[in-house]
Amino acid sequence: MALRYLFIDFDSFYASVEQQSNPLLRGKPIAIVPTLNAETTSCIAASYEAKHFGIKTGVPVRQARALCPNIQFIQANHDKYVAIHNRMVETIHEVIFVDEVLSIDEMYGRLPPKWQKPKKARQKAETIKLALKQTIGREITASIGIAPNRFIAKLASKMNKPNGLVLVDYEQLPEILEAFDLSDITGIGARMQIRLKSHGITNVKELCQAKRETLHRIWGSIEGDRFWYALRGISLPEQETHKRTFGHSHVLPPKLRSTEGAFSTLHRMLEKACHRLRVEQYFTSHLVLQVKFGFEWRWHEAIRCSPTQDTLQLSQLLNLLWDCRPKMAPNPTKVSITLMGLIHAKNHTPSLFESAEDRRRAQLQSIMDQIKQRYGNRSIYYGNAMLAQKTTEAAPMRIAFNHIPDLTIESDQTFAKTPTQTTSPKPQGLDWD
Ligand SMILES: [Mg+2]
Structure with missing residues (x-):
């Protein structure tokens, strides 16, 4: 034995965090949504009180309201x-x-x-x-x-x-x-x-x-x-798993549902993905771009390259892919970026053709990474991402099923780690009873 x-x-994690931080929500049916005032969006979590009405992850806002007229919608706060x-x-x-x-x-x-x-x-x-x-x-x-x-x-x-x-x-x-x-x-x-x-x-x-x-x-x-x-309860030795992709995807808020908005959001997400790539010491050789136009039309395109972690090189590839998009499509509503073909730095052979310019660029990106880690993601970024950066809702930090964001890399707020800090910051805005 x-x-x-x-x-x-x-249990109902996002919803219970909201109920913990706001006593007025306790014991009430609430649902967490990506953005408020958008009837087309779906619930990403529900409190147990809401679950009793049949509301769960993925239920559209309109349907949730029909199931439980008293439901309160709360905008997701991923940093919290x-x-x-x-x-x-x-x-x-x-x-x-x-x-x-x-x-x-x-x-x-x-x-x-x-x-x-x-x-x-x-x-x-x-x-x-x-x-x-x-x-x-x-x-x-x-x-x-x-x-x-x-x-x-x-x-x-x-x-x-x-x-x-x-x-x-x-x-x-x-x-x-x-x-x-x-x-x-x-x-x-x-x-x-x-x-x-x-x-x-x-x-x-x-x-x-x-x-x-x-x-x-x-x-x-x-x-x-x-x-x-x-x-039968028997544990066999586990197989080693390897990291296979870095990616971000984002449902565009109404103000960015345009060619320029989608393009800028993609660049912003690419910058984040490249930053993670460098922090975790990986190189990528495969960039995949996915765009949903309107509510039906899905398009994707991919390109391969020699292993790199250079944001500028990958930005140029992103531009090439973007040029291939269907031109007669409705406005984009969702964009995703994935970096695949990952190679860890310890298995990576540097290119024989690396120039002094490449090395200077790597140095520059390392400095940009440090600035971001210290002053937040909005402190410095490439011009292509400007529209998305200026639109507060564009590509905010999200929590994927299998990836807990590192607040020092992915949050827009500043969560700088100091050399002496050993514990994570005490979350703000909670009722610590
Ligand atoms: Mg759970």
Whole structure:
């Protein structure tokens, strides 16, 4: 009996942060939206009170209002969410070692052998809950799952939301999972569901009853075996994952839904992506541009280059791609930029043709990065990004599913790290009760 993993999933995270910071919102149905006064947008999160009316992530604002006429919409404040997230991680880290942060509201830790018995593991989870209540506030609750492997611990965290604490041990596996839908299980997307169905597996019970060889055949690789073991609480050594892309995407606010607005926003996002590239010491060799024109028309174009982290070189490539856009399309409504083909600096061979000019430019960009880190992203930027920079809403920092923004790189506000600073800044505007 060894409960090795403790998985933490915060409940309705964005909405509960808003309820924590504003007591008037507590106990009320609220939804977080990217921008206020835009009927075409969708909810990016909902409070538990709103969830009772069927409002969840992705529900359009108009529909949310129809489901719950009293709903209050709150504009997302990503800087605040990241600041709270940093403080949460710090708080949890004081109780158990946080192995990995998976998203803004999900993280897990490994329990050392002396804490792997149910009583001790439960105690640790309760200590985490208490510490969070004292440091972050009582409105922001977490559901905790404890299990022999990370996969089951994550499922356990979903079994009794909100503010849950569920232990799942070997003897309950895999039968306890039968209440889940296939789509709740990490690693089973829409395509895998079709494949499973073609082998007669339509629910979790059938998945759990399937033989290891069957799953091997369905997955077409050792991944199927890995999955069979995971369902039974067995941890196989994890495969090393590599960073594969840097990207930003942004729904344009009405004032930037023009050729110039989209172009400038793309340049602004490219600058951010290049900054991250340099901070994390990667080079890119593949730039992908995606634009949605109007509400239907999607267009994308890509270009390859020799590995680089030079904003100017990538800007020129962006301009080339932009020139290929469909000219008769409606106004752009959404833009995305992705840097792919990443090579880490330690595996990168510098070009034989690097000129003194290239080196001077690299130096200049490093100085620009330092200025941005110290004085914020708006302090210095290239001319192409000017229109977007001057429009406050353009490409603000966003929290993607698997990427927690670094406030010192991506926020428009100044979150400069000083050499002596070891803890993240205390988030402002919260009611610290
Ligand atoms: Mg959550």
